Amino acid sequence: MAKIIVVTSGKGGVGKTTTSAAISSGLALRGHKTVVIDFDIGLRNLDIIMNCERRVVYDFVNVIHGEATLRQALIRDKRTENLFILPASQTRDKDVLTEEGVEKVLNDLAADGFEYIICDSPAGIEHGAFMALYFADMAIVVANPEVSSVRDSDRILGILQSKSRRAERGERVEECLLLTRYNPERVARGEMLGVDDVEEILATKLLGVIPESESVLKASNQGIPVIYDEESKAGQAYKDAVARLLGEEVEHRFLVVEHKGLFQRLFGRGV
């Protein structure tokens, strides 16, 4: 039985696509057949982040309209064998996503043996974001430790609780929080919201904290999800998050300021 996980946030630019790419790669690396779907019709990014933009022939909308089969549209990831990508359309409008259409694609993917279906949501709370979260069993709400991002995440949590299909059936969507671009030094200086502050405001289980890292931009430019970068702290944090997703108990790392030794300060680089 496939688990449908939506990666959403409300606010734009907080790291949804980065997270979708990293987490789906992480799950596939752990041996689970995973597909990641880009719901951002018209502003597709997932294919770029995963380095398959030149291999997009058919997309999500083609499948919904019956212009292509799922097999034709799914792109097999070159690095990890269990991983598939279903890209969005770049030329169409969000309105082409219908409830029935999306439901059928999700059911077909489940029937095809996928264990995890990651839905990369667009920003906002309009139709595209709504379609991405509607069928979810679980939601990873991504937020930056910053007031407007937290407020928007709160809003999306409210929508998940009241307008998702699970909510309509009287069940709950399993919610968890992923805090991204965390900078412990700025938190210590009082410039940034800390983990405890965000947890208190959102009252949601913490999946992980991803530290601010230059490796994320590098990864995006190269089209290699940051989880593959073994040296990157962000990559390691995503690995921990995947482990927690699979039910393991992992301590949260990178929450406090690291005291670098002299050698590291002279020769080490920020990762």
Place this chain on the structure above:
Amino acid sequence: MSVNSNSTAEPMPTSPSFRLKGGLFPLTLLEVTHYERQVFEQDLRNKVAEAPAFFQQAPVIISLEQFIDQGAALPLAELQQLCRDYGLIPVALRCGDEAIKQQALSLGMALMPEGRVKADVIKAEEVVEPEAVVANEPAAVSAEQAQPIPSANKIITTPIRSGQQVYAAGGDLIVMASVSAGAEVLADGNIHIYGALRGRALAGVRGDTSARIFCQSLEAELISIAGNFKLDEDLKGEYWKKSIQAAMSDQTLSITPLI
């Protein structure tokens, strides 16, 4: 034909086409003291002139509690027609003898039991004041039999998120979590928040100045009791982020600590 109320029904295999829910609705009482056709009609005409906006399909309950001669033959059909001619719709009857009650039933009016009304009647001179009347859950027998009223108090156990609005009509609101910034909670009665209040809370929205707001941490954007409000700039005093109760005292909204 017996009708099952939702609270006692077994789980149904398919979704029912309707539900019965208790509710509290403000309704005007037309208290008739004496009746004579010409006089009654003239009185109606005067009232319409005074408050024309009220007389637009307004539902009323005909009360004969103050009727001078209860036994007298009150031509209910005629009275009902006069009311309708002037924009009032009599929906139910209260008091009166058996004969009158029979007339009411044959006219399709419901029968309201006595003594079930909230004691909020303000007897101003010539003005018909609205009164809160409890709507009974209908059962197999006639509406004269009093049925247990479902509680109008609302209890919410999950956080109230930004953009959400919860209204406890006719009772208190109890929230066993926090109210986020950008969320709004309202109640006709009191509001109790077992958590932080970061959004807006409005108690006594129908004018009950005795309503209060209780919360474990005052971080509100706005609090209001019966329309008297304070914004966060006024609240950021000694009680900010503390456990407080807000109540009306001498016509002002005052904050005091909760022990």
